[in-house]
Amino acid sequence: MDGMLNIKKWAVIYPIYINSKKTVAQGRRISVAKACENPTCIEIGDCCNYLKLPFAIELDKAYPRDFMQRGRVRVLLKREDGSLCNPAIGTKKQLMLQIAELVPKHHGRTKKQESVSTSDAGPSKSRKGGKKKK
Known part of the structure; x- marks a missing residue:
């Protein structure tokens, strides 16, 4: 079998490995400071493309420690x-x-994050307000 097709030997990257929302026990492999928030397979694939690395996205596979991922x-x-x-x-x-x-x-993130940051501010203020009342 040709090396380009035998992807069984390729390195496997699960999004959890670089997810800053996960703990090391849950499967994060790099420091929180360097990790990013909830990366997707598509984003990781695009990054590999940008880095000029051959990649294959396997959407049917799940992370063994968290099969919902x-x-x-x-x-x-x-x-x-x-x-x-x-x-x-x-x-x-x-x-x-x-x-x-x-x-x-x-590129898919830069647009989303602007809307997320504004909607994030709302609930956090009300939560702080709730703490003061108690």
Whole structure:
């Protein structure tokens, strides 16, 4: 089988690995400071594309520790001959850190975050108000 098609040997990245909302016990693999909020497989795939890495999104797969988390991304870090696809990324850890850095800048996110930040302010104020009354 050709190396490009045998994705069984590719590195697996679950969105949980770089999700700042998860704990290490739940499966986060990088520090909260470097992780990003609720990344999706599509965003991770787009980041791999941006990093010029071959990838495959497997939406039918689930994270073993949390089977409600559907989807994972397979990424080819090294070619058959052992050479790196992207010289800047040699390990899975480096890849996760790179992706986590890129996801917040994702074109699908930049639009969403503006509306989220304004709607977030509403409930938090009312919660603070509730605490004062008690």
